[in-house]
Amino acid sequence: MVFGVKKKLVNSTKSNLTLWLILAICASPFVFSIILFIFWTPKSFVNYGGLLEPRPFKDFFNPQNTVIENLVQDIRGRWSLIIFDQGGCPEECQSKLYWIRQLRLSQGREKDRLERIWFVTDNVSPSPDIVKNFNGTRVINLLQNSLSFQPPDGLVPKENIFLVDTYGNLMMYYPESFEADKIKKDLKKLLKVSKGLRYKNLEY
Numbered sequence: 001m002v003f004g005v006k007k008k009l010v011n012s013t014k015s016n017l018t019l020w021l022i023l024a025i026c027a028s029p030f031v032f033s034i035i036l037f038i039f040w041t042p043k044s045f046v047n048y049g050g051l052l053e054p055r056p057f058k059d060f061f062n063p064q065n066t067v068i069e070n071l072v073q074d075i076r077g078r079w080s081l082i083i084f085d086q087g088g089c090p091e092e093c094q095s096k097l098y099w100i101r102q103l104r105l106s107q108g109r110e111k112d113r114l115e116r117i118w119f120v121t122d123n124v125s126p127s128p129d130i131v132k133n134f135n136g137t138r139v140i141n142l143l144q145n146s147l148s149f150q151p152p153d154g155l156v157p158k159e160n161i162f163l164v165d166t167y168g169n170l171m172m173y174y175p176e177s178f179e180a181d182k183i184k185k186d187l188k189k190l191l192k193v194s195k196g197l198r199y200k201n202l203e204y
Helices: 002-027 031-039 066-075 091-105 108-113 128-133 180-194
Strands: 050-056 079-085 114-120 138-141 160-164 169-175
Parallel strands (some): 114 138
Antiparallel strands (some): 050 169, 160 169
């Protein structure tokens, strides 16, 4: 009889903890990023990318027009690899486009949870061949949409690949002299820990 009471208490405690966890997730659209930022430090999570304090990606644009608002809404619920470079897309630019494509493909069945975005930093439109070669990459011209991007921590946009989480928060970056295998491992862990969570119906 005593054993049965203890078992009921344990089950009740587990149910309560589960309920509070669900409520905590639903209570704030930024809770997932905050958890990543607080607990996934080099001591507890050997991540390769540089961690940033999670902030809405749209907040780094000036002004915050409908182009960015629509983009953030559209990619919500997926992770995004983001680059900034010229429309003419020299060799370094094409290398970044190549690698963010390969990094997405490397995730196998989870690849559809990764977006690729290229912000063009001048008034030059990418050639049809470039767009075709990297089909599936979203291309947005900053100047043509009267936008400017102001990255955190003095980072140079062209020299980094940025990672935006499923809530639309900028939370990690990789220098352009990156090691692809290490980014691949980061992405695999992030996709694994966020699997099963749904964000699209949450309000900002």
